[in-house]
Amino acid sequence: MSGKTIRVTTDVGGTFTDLVCFETDHETGASRIITAKSDTTPPDFEKGVLNVLEKAGVAAGDIDFMAHGTTVVINALTEHKGVRVGLITTEGFRDTLEVARGNRPDFFNLYYEKPRPFVDRDLRLELAGRMNYRGEETEPLDLAPLEGIVETFKAAGVEAVAVSFLHAYANPAHEKAVLETLQTLWPEVSAVGSHQISREWREYERTNSAVLSAYVQPVAARYLHRLEDGLKGDGFTGQLYVMQSNCGVDTLEATARIPITMVESGPASGFWGAAELGKLIGEPDVLALDIGGTTAKCSLIEDGEVTIMTDYWIERDRTSAGYPIMVPVVDLVEIGNGGGSIAWVDDYGSLNVGPQSAGASPGPAAYGRGGTKATTTDANLWLGRINRDYFCGGSVEADMDAAGSALQAVADSLAISRAEAARGIIRIANNNMVNALKLVSLNRGHDPREFTLVAFGGGGAMHAVALGQELGVKKVVIPAGAPVFSAWGMMMSDLRRDYFQTALAELDAAALATIEARFAAVEAEARANFEAEGVPGDKVQLKRFGKFRYRNQEHTTEVAIEGAVTAAALDTIANDFHAAYEREYTYRLHAPVEMVGLHVIASAEVGKLKPVEQEMGGEDASQALKARRAVDYALEGVHEADIYDGERLKAGMRFEGPAIVEDPGTTIVIHPGNSAHVDRWGNLHIELRKA
DSSP: OTTEEEEEEEEEOSSEEEEEEEEEETTTOOEEEEEEEEEOOTTOHHHHHHHHHHHHTOOGGGOSEEEEEOSHHHHHHHTTOSOOEEEEEETTOTTHHHHOOOOOSSTTOTTOOOOOOSSOGGGEEEEOOEEOTTSOEEEOOOOTTHHHHHHHHHHTTOOEEEEEOTTTTTOOHHHHHHHHHHHHHOTTSEEEEGGGTOBSOOHHHHHHHHHHHHHHHHHHHHHHHHHHHHHHHTTOOSEEEEEOTTSOEEEHHHHHHSGGGGTTHHHHHHHHHHHHHHHHTTOOSEEEEEEOSSOEEEEEEETTEEOEESOEEESOSSSOOOEEEOSOEEOOEEESOSTTEEEEEOTTSOEEEEEEEOTTTTOSGGGOSSOOSOBHHHHHHHTTSSOGGGGGGGTSOOOHHHHHHHHHHHHHHHTSOHHHHHHHHHHHHHHHHHHHHHHHTGGGTOOGGGSEEEEESTTHHHHHHHHHHHHTOSOEEEOTTGGGHHHHHHHTOOEEEEEEEEEEEESSGGGHHHHHHHHHHHHHHHHHHHHHTTOOGGGOEEEEEEEEEETTOSSOEEEEEOSSOOHHHHHHHHHHHHHHHHHHHSOOOSSOEEEEEEEEEEEEOSSOOOOOOOOOOOSBOGGGEEEEEEEEOGGGOEEEEEEEEGGGOOTTOEEESSEEEEETTEEEEEOTTOEEEEOTTSOEEEEOOOO
């Protein structure tokens, strides 16, 4: 394959494993894009990756660059399928995980129990030694008991060790000493220190993050190395990167050491792709929606920037406080509503959709694999929104009898017809997703009418217009390659690391030198880390952010900082903070502002894809028209819709709704009164009817 460069990305989801391949011929400049989907293959997820490569006809030995996103970490956490962990912590603080926080979501439940820690109390052991909040040692570390602790852990079958000391965010010297000694005493054990994950305060959150990273580390490392071995066995010699939760990629070696950083790697790549797409089409303010087989995820992108946070929780719901993970994660809301979400009737006779899912196996009833419960996909199929004769791109023969039986069971429980049950399922699923979109927009002071909805994933295009009309967004955009857009987003990702660090200082002239020195130290560390992995320091791009609050408040608001922190910059930083605070909380205070922490983004390009423009043609879309059929639009009733072949739609074509666009991986539902056109990059823009 000399004279060609082949870039491949793969994304392992709960139901499908997606692939995007971009091949460039250096002699002619011509490019070719290949996309493919295959079933996810739990618990051996790497087999799904190898399968989708084979399905796409891409030889591993021809690949120059490969990026990979996976749900293996979040699955291990939510299914509690990690390894046995031991915790080493500061004397007197082994119950930090048990005490946790006082946030009781089920407030009036007198029998409420806090989530059980991932480490039992007898495996939470202590060492004497103390740092204060300034990072000053107040009591020397005593390593003498460590040998006995190791023997206790071995006897208990511990496979991974987490080390978390009080105020290690300010000075990690004690944690580093323990990790070095552990390496000598027990070289085969997996061990991680809290400072390797987070340099921010909040002892409980930091300790829990270290524990959860240790809990999944052996599982994730085995998976990544099996994937690497499988690829190499097929001839792969290129560079393999792993998608991170912060919208960047990192090396396999770095990720295997601290795998908790890929806890939301799949969704992150999609939202990064949406941000890049927004910049490309001149719509930097985006509401991004990813609907897959199991879940729907959404995120708000403002001025082309994806928001990254460290306040991330798993298993948090109306009855449980959940578990915190202090790693850089794209700010998103996730709900259990996807194509495989199951419809059910509760004890009060109300119809619900999700969070239970039919998953990849048996899948929706229409898959004909033994599924008996009605799902969102079955409802879309029954209403004619999905073509029963082109189900899953024609690769699956729709079992309409099974879908009908599943819907009939729901209909009987509600004493309505199957069609009414199917409409109800669609409307409730849409309502759930609208509420999620409101959480990332209206609830945070953003007006959805000022944003463009970018919808992707296998199910995004089916529901996007209904959601956009409810929210009143500017328009809806369905990206080219929407079914595999998360994999596509990895093509546009940089090698990226986010550095968060607690740094208390008043926002005044007296603290300028201290603040600037802290930023400079973190930036020097970032460059050194990249250079250690072969990335020249001058190729590293750095962005600064500060976390500010009004004096004596608890939580912070992040503000971008352009250039050095100088006296001239003080007023700009303060004004930006006041504006951001007011937008989120509806008011501002006449009170001193203080800096609580810093955030530095370090990134470098590694084979980033530049989208290729298509030649604009005429507006007539009739050559892509393949049929007409009756489609039930739920709220708008049944209409005769034009059916278009998505693969034959070209740049410049325009058409009106009601219409359906059929692609091998998704179906785009365009409602009556909407108009649509294809842009020069192959994205479909849908202009919504005005109320």
